[in-house]
Amino acid sequence: MSNPVVVDIGPVTAADVVAVARDFATVSLAPAAVQAIAESRAVVEALAEDPNPHYGISTGFGALATTHIPRERRAALQTSLIRSHAAGTGTPVETEVVRAMMLLRLSTLATGRTGIRPATVDLMVGLLNAGITPVVPEYGSLGCSGDLAPLSAVALALIGEGDVDVVTGTTAVRRTAADALAAAGLTPVVLAEKEGLALVNGTDGMLGMLCLALHDLHYLWDTADLAAAMSIEALLGTDQVFLPELQALRPQLGQADSAAAIAAMLATSPIVASHAGPGDNRVQDAYSMRCTPAVHGTARDTTAHASAVASRELASAIDNPVVLPDGRVLSNGNFHGAPVAAVLDFLAISVADVASISERRTDRMLDPARSRGLPPFLAYEVGVDSGHMIAQYTQAGMVAELKRLAVPASVDSIPSSAMQEDHVSLGWHAARKLRRGVDAVRRVLAIEILTAARALDFRSPLQPGPVTGAAVAKVRERVPGPGPDRHLAVEIDAVVDLLAERQL
Structure with a gap:
C-alpha cells in the first residue's frame, strides 16, 4: 500500500495519481482545502438567492442556458443533469482509470473554485477509500465540456444510483451503488445548486490516462x-x-x-x-x-x-462556471481537452x-x-x-x-x-x-x-x-x-x- 495522498488546494502529482489509481492509496483533504471548499460554497448559495440568472446555479445547461429554473426545482435539475449525462455505453473502462478520474476531480473540487458542498466532496473521498469504483462505460466522451459522460457515471454513484465495483485486494464484486454505499456506511447526497456541473466539467478522464x-x-x-x-x-x-x-x-x-x-x-x-579494433569494418x-x-x-x-x-x-x-477568489462566478472554456488531447496523440506517434x-x-x-x-x-x-x-x-x-x-x-x-x-x-x-x-x-x-x-x-x-x-x-x-x-x-x-x- 502506498503512502496516503493528501489533497490540498494545490495540485496533486502524477505519482499521486498512480498511487491512488493502481495501489489504492488512501485519500484525505488538507485543512486549507476544506476551508476553500466551504468559502466557495457560500458564494454559490448567495447567488442562488439572487433574482438574476447565473449559469448552472439558476439556469439550465448547454443550449438550455437561457432557461431560468425556480428555486424549488434546482435540486431536480442537478439530479437530472447527472442521470441524463450518464449516457455512456460499451465495455467498462479499467478500475485504475476510474480511480484516477475520481482523484483528479477531487483535486479540482479542493481548489475552492467550483462551489461544491463539503459533504459531496467528503463522499467522493469515502468512495475512494472504501474501494468503491463506479462503472464507467468506454464510449460517451467528446473531450469537451469535460469528459461529461464518464464523469457523470462517477457522479451517479454519489447520488446512490448506477452500478459500482467494490474492490478488495485483487477481487472486484459488482453491486448497485446504493447497496455498496450502505455496506460501507456511506450516505448518498442530494445535489444542490451548481454541484452537478462541478462533478462533470473536467478533463479528468483523459488526464488520468x-x-x-x-x-x-x-x-x-x-x-x-x-x-x-x-x-x-x-x-x-x-x-x-x-x-x-x-x-x-x-x-x-x-x-x-x-x-x-x-x-x-x-x-x-x-x-x-x-570484433572491435582497427580491422572492424562495422561502421555502417x-x-x-x-x-x-x-x-x-x-x-x-x-x-x-x-x-x-x-x-x-x-x-x-x-470547471464551468468557476468561482473566482474575488467572488465572481464566470463561464469559461478551460474544460476543452485540446492541450491534453494533442500530447496523447503525440505520444501515440512515438x-x-x-x-x-x-x-x-x-x-x-x-x-x-x-x-x-x-x-x-x-x-x-x-x-x-x-x-x-x-x-x-x-x-x-x-x-x-x-x-x-x-x-x-x-x-x-x-x-x-x-x-x-x-x-x-x-x-x-x-x-x-x-x-x-x-x-x-x-x-x-x-x-x-x-x-x-x-x-x-x-x-x-x-x-x-x-x-x-x-x-x-x-x-x-x-x-x-x-x-x-x-x-x-x-x-x-x-x-x-x-x-x-x-x-x-
Missing part, C-alpha cells in the same frame, strides 16, 4: 534502450556510433540520453570486443541499429513535453515509432542473410524448428495496429448540443488508443528481448556484457534457453510480465 501512460512509458523507454543494446550486441554491431562526441554534434537531449545508455551497456561486452550498421538513439530519444523528448503539459493540467481548476524500429531489429536477428552467423530464425534444429519466425509476425501485426492508433484523434471534431458545443477535442478517444498503444509496445519490446536473449545464447562461448547478460539471466528465470520449439506464446507472455512488473 495520460498520467498512467507517462508512468509506464518512462520505464518502457529505458527498456527499449536495453532491448536495442541486446540486439546490437547479438548482431555483432559496433558501439562506436554511440560515442558522446558524435551525439554532441546533434544536441537533442533524448537522443544523448539513449545513446549514453546503450553505449554504457555495450562498453564492457566481450562480444563487442571480439543498418539504420535500425545505428539510428536507435534518434528514435528512442525522440520518444523521450516527446514524453518530457507531455509530462510538462500534464503537470500544468494537474495544477488546473477545470509509441508506434519505437515499436517499429524494435520489430526491424528483431527481424534482422532472424534473417541468416543479415544476422552475421546466427541460425535461420534462431531455430534449434534448422528445417524442423521454426524458432522465432512467428514471434516476428506477431510483432509486425502489433506494429501495423500501432500505426493505425497513431492517427490523431485531436484533429477531429463532431459538433454537439445544438451547435453550442461546436468544436470538441476527442481527448478521451486519444487517451483510449494510447492505452492500447502502451500495451502493444510493451509486448513488441518483450518479443525483441526474448529474441535477443536467444540470439546471445547462440553466440556462446562469447559472453554478453554485464548489463545485457543480467537481462538474459532474468529472462532465463522464466523462459528456458535454446532448444526444440516450445509453445512460444507462453514464453512471450512471461517476458511481457517481466516488463509489466518492472523486473528488467
Whole structure:
C-alpha cells in the first residue's frame, strides 16, 4: 500500500495519481482545502438567492442556458443533469482509470473554485477509500465540456444510483451503488445548486490516462534502450556510433540520453570486443541499429513535453462556471481537452515509432542473410524448428495496429448540443488508443528481448556484457534457453510480465 495522498488546494502529482489509481492509496483533504471548499460554497448559495440568472446555479445547461429554473426545482435539475449525462455505453473502462478520474476531480473540487458542498466532496473521498469504483462505460466522451459522460457515471454513484465495483485486494464484486454505499456506511447526497456541473466539467478522464501512460512509458523507454543494446550486441554491431562526441554534434537531449545508455551497456561486452579494433569494418550498421538513439530519444523528448503539459493540467481548476477568489462566478472554456488531447496523440506517434524500429531489429536477428552467423530464425534444429519466425509476425501485426492508433484523434471534431458545443477535442478517444498503444509496445519490446536473449545464447562461448547478460539471466528465470520449439506464446507472455512488473 502506498503512502496516503493528501489533497490540498494545490495540485496533486502524477505519482499521486498512480498511487491512488493502481495501489489504492488512501485519500484525505488538507485543512486549507476544506476551508476553500466551504468559502466557495457560500458564494454559490448567495447567488442562488439572487433574482438574476447565473449559469448552472439558476439556469439550465448547454443550449438550455437561457432557461431560468425556480428555486424549488434546482435540486431536480442537478439530479437530472447527472442521470441524463450518464449516457455512456460499451465495455467498462479499467478500475485504475476510474480511480484516477475520481482523484483528479477531487483535486479540482479542493481548489475552492467550483462551489461544491463539503459533504459531496467528503463522499467522493469515502468512495475512494472504501474501494468503491463506479462503472464507467468506454464510449460517451467528446473531450469537451469535460469528459461529461464518464464523469457523470462517477457522479451517479454519489447520488446512490448506477452500478459500482467494490474492490478488495485483487477481487472486484459488482453491486448497485446504493447497496455498496450502505455496506460501507456511506450516505448518498442530494445535489444542490451548481454541484452537478462541478462533478462533470473536467478533463479528468483523459488526464488520468495520460498520467498512467507517462508512468509506464518512462520505464518502457529505458527498456527499449536495453532491448536495442541486446540486439546490437547479438548482431555483432559496433558501439562506436554511440560515442558522446558524435551525439554532441546533434544536441537533442533524448537522443544523448539513449545513446549514453546503450553505449554504457555495450562498453564492457566481450562480444563487442571480439570484433572491435582497427580491422572492424562495422561502421555502417543498418539504420535500425545505428539510428536507435534518434528514435528512442525522440520518444523521450516527446514524453518530457507531455509530462510538462500534464503537470500544468494537474495544477488546473477545470470547471464551468468557476468561482473566482474575488467572488465572481464566470463561464469559461478551460474544460476543452485540446492541450491534453494533442500530447496523447503525440505520444501515440512515438509509441508506434519505437515499436517499429524494435520489430526491424528483431527481424534482422532472424534473417541468416543479415544476422552475421546466427541460425535461420534462431531455430534449434534448422528445417524442423521454426524458432522465432512467428514471434516476428506477431510483432509486425502489433506494429501495423500501432500505426493505425497513431492517427490523431485531436484533429477531429463532431459538433454537439445544438451547435453550442461546436468544436470538441476527442481527448478521451486519444487517451483510449494510447492505452492500447502502451500495451502493444510493451509486448513488441518483450518479443525483441526474448529474441535477443536467444540470439546471445547462440553466440556462446562469447559472453554478453554485464548489463545485457543480467537481462538474459532474468529472462532465463522464466523462459528456458535454446532448444526444440516450445509453445512460444507462453514464453512471450512471461517476458511481457517481466516488463509489466518492472523486473528488467
